Amino acid sequence: MSEVKKIATRMSYGNALVELGKEHDDLLVFEADLGGATKTTIFRDVFPDRHIECGIAEANMVGMAAGISTTGIVPFVSSFAMFTAGRAFDQLRNSVGYPHLNVKVGATHGGISVGQDGATHQCNEDFALMRTIPGMVVICPSDDVEARAAVKAAYEYKGPVYMRFGRVAVPVINDNPDYKFEIGKGVTLKDGKDLTIIANGILVSESLQAAEMLAKDGINARVINMHTIKPLDKDLVIKAAKETGKIVTVEEHSVIGGLGSAVADVVSEENLAPVHKIGVQDVFGESALAEELLEKHGLDAKGIYNNIKDYLNK
Incomplete structure (x- = not known):
């Protein structure tokens, strides 16, 4: 029996951004000093002029993305779930959710499977926090196929979207011709x-x-x-x-x-x-x-x- 193919959905996120970047010049990626972990360095290496490193300043990163989204740019902000949903909640609520701006959040390292990074980095509260923001779409894909499809759907959706991606490699279960991803459809x-x-x-x-x-x-x-x-x-x-x-x-x-x-x-x-x-x-x-x-x-x-x-x- 052949070994099951496994890919971490954070890797899928980085690869999907590159795919979208080749098709859409209006896509920008914001990072908060964790590009190697969130895999947005994959995008940076292909589109260095469309990757903005914000340093360890997640709240500022979200504020910057909110502002630039009003010009027609589609920003993807990226960091660990604990630092986007948690540390930058105020900005996501008031600067993105309240005016219903077209900002996408790529939150990696969600849940306890973050592992050795410990309790401070294991965000088990992000769904609850993001669900409370009116108009915020909340997505948690199950594998590589679904993660890449979710990123594409998020780009096409007009409004704020929160996506959680994982650290550990997981089996690819949606690799079939009948698979179709649609926001809000299980x-x-x-x-x-x-x-x-x-x-x-x-x-x-x-x-x-x-x-x-x-x-x-x-x-x-x-x-x-x-x-x-x-x-x-x-x-x-x-x-x-x-x-x-x-x-x-x-x-x-x-x-x-x-x-x-x-x-x-x-x-x-x-x-x-x-x-x-x-x-x-x-x-x-x-x-x-x-x-x-x-x-x-x-x-x-x-x-x-x-x-x-x-x-x-x-």
Whole structure:
């Protein structure tokens, strides 16, 4: 059996920017002293005159991008999720969100899989923060194919977009001719009738593996890749709730305010089904290998499987 192809979505981000840059002269990339990590140096090496290094000044970077976006330029601001969603929240809210400017945020190193960088750099709050900004689109792609498609869709969308990309390499699962990315439209990867797993980001592939493990126990789980947290695909969520009767959300984010909360909001409005949230349980991360952290927090395939089995047995 051939080895599964794995690519970090932060690498996909850098490559997608270059692809777009060749097609669109109005695309500029802003960086805050982390280009090597966010992979925007890939863009800088091809388009040095359209790459702006702002230094360790994320708030200023967002303000600069907001201003230049009013001239017709499409700026992509790039840094770690902790420094964009966290440190520059004020500027994203007031300088980008409030006037609804055409600024795109490429936030890398989201979630606990940042690994050894530790709790200060592991942002498990970004979905919650960005969801609260009116008009902000929030996307977390699951693999290389989806990440590159998301960057292209973000460029074409008129308005602010927040995209989270990961540090670790993840399996390519969307490399098929039928794949189509559309903002606000989830993708059913596996059908099932006993429950629905709704996941995003690097945990989509883990959820697919967990579903295979559940199938060996006679549990037929539907798996949905909900790459867009806002606007959420409400119709797909409602359909799954009605047809399977149970919803389990899986995300590399706090169980407070993220994908699980967005799904629960929709399901509770019509009292359709119980929602069980799997994610980071209101704790800070810590310094360790990404694989060790995912296992400790029950966010690898085995952990997701065990969590769902415990939930179903209650």
